[in-house]
Amino acid sequence: MTAVGLLAQVRSPSKNVAGMLMALIPWVGLLVAAVLSADQFRVTVINPSGSIAAATVITALLHPTGRDFFRSFRASRVNWAMLTLVIVAAVPLLGFAFTNIGLQQTVSNDHATMGHYGFMAAFGFTVIGVGLLVSLRPEGWRLTAWVAGLLPALLGLASLMYPENSSSLSLVWALVAIVWGVGFVAVAERTKNVESLAVKTPLMPERRPATRPAAWVGVLRIIALVPILLVFINTISTLTGVSVPIGLGGHTAPIHR
Amino acid sequence: MRSVREETIQSLRASPVFALAVLLSLGTAGLIGLMVLMMQLQPGFLGMTHFADPRHRIHDLTFGFLFG
Numbered sequence: 001m002t003a004v005g006l007l008a009q010v011r012s013p014s015k016n017v018a019g020m021l022m023a024l025i026p027w028v029g030l031l032v033a034a035v036l037s038a039d040q041f042r043v044t045v046i047n048p049s050g051s052i053a054a055a056t057v058i059t060a061l062l063h064p065t066g067r068d069f070f071r072s073f074r075a076s077r078v079n080w081a082m083l084t085l086v087i088v089a090a091v092p093l094l095g096f097a098f099t100n101i102g103l104q105q106t107v108s109n110d111h112a113t114m115g116h117y118g119f120m121a122a123f124g125f126t127v128i129g130v131g132l133l134v135s136l137r138p139e140g141w142r143l144t145a146w147v148a149g150l151l152p153a154l155l156g157l158a159s160l161m162y163p164e165n166s167s168s169l170s171l172v173w174a175l176v177a178i179v180w181g182v183g184f185v186a187v188a189e190r191t192k193n194v195e196s197l198a199v200k201t202p203l204m205p206e207r208r209p210a211t212r213p214a215a216w217v218g219v220l221r222i223i224a225l226v227p228i229l230l231v232f233i234n235t236i237s238t239l240t241g242v243s244v245p246i247g248l249g250g251h252t253a254p255i256h257r
Numbered sequence: 258m259r260s261v262r263e264e265t266i267q268s269l270r271a272s273p274v275f276a277l278a279v280l281l282s283l284g285t286a287g288l289i290g291l292m293v294l295m296m297q298l299q300p301g302f303l304g305m306t307h308f309a310d311p312r313h314r315i316h317d318l319t320f321g322f323l324f325g
Contacts, residue, residue, distance in 0.1 A: 026323040055282035064272035116316035165315040221274040
């Protein structure tokens with residue numbers, strides 16, 4: 001989901017602000033799950049997501065739309081059918097999330113040790129968050145609608161494939177998740193042509209800067225790239241086992257005299 | 258109507274710093290995905306046997322759906 005949202009930014013980022021926000025939502029969900037379960041270390045720290053989270057947040061801050069990022073968010077663009085579907089799904093999703101938060105707090109097995117119940121809680125919050133985002137129909141919402149529908153459908157399918165696994169949905173809930181996901185995408189596609197009433201309402205004219213951005217803005221943008229570059233180099237270092245002395249957890253060989 | 262390639266090239270030229278940030282972030286995600294794949298193909302890779310354990314499949318897949 002994060003990768004899909006980032007990938008959408010390669011082509012016309014100004015037309016894909018929904019994708020940029022979608023890439024951030026799982027981190028918010030994970031953070032909420034970590035805070036509510038009072039288990040930040042196991043839910044957020046001991047997994048590789050943190051490095052991508054930092055890179056995604058910095059990327060979002062560098063988004064070329066700048067102050068116009070939220071320009072396409074308007075009450076007149078809300079799709080009430082999709083919003084209703086999200087509100088209906090929010091009830092079991094919140095139940096699912098809080099059940100897993102409870103498990104993360106109370107159970108002492110290897111799933112809890114690795115923060116897995118926190119991930120499942122984050123999943124519940126993420127589906128709600130992305131569903132709400134799609135209902136607002138900002139620029140690039142259609143890709144996001146497909147992802148919002150696919151997420152529960154994929155969890156339903158995975159649960160059918162691994163019914164004995166911990167956190168696997170029961171047969172009924174797996175089918176409900178699949179049906180809801182397919183239904184959500186169908187409603188999004190069915191109503192995309194109805195959008196003309198709302199979405200084609202003229203937006204505020206795009207603000208153009210009167211002058212070129214100051215040189216220091218460009219310098220700040222380049223400086224902001226440095227942490228992402230360090231994370232990238234550190235990941236390569238971990239994968240290849242080649243130590244890079246950049247102080248991000250790499251170990252250097254002891255010096256023998 | 259412009260092709261995907263033309264739009265992509267124009268976006269890269271218009272905001273090169275942002276484009277580089279996106280590509281580096283995607284690259285990091287891709288490398289982590291590669292690590293996970295290696296852990297499945299070669300249990301014990303980087304000292305991790307976790308992703309080869311079928312008991313964690315639902316959790317691993319959910320993590321992949323969210324952050325992949």
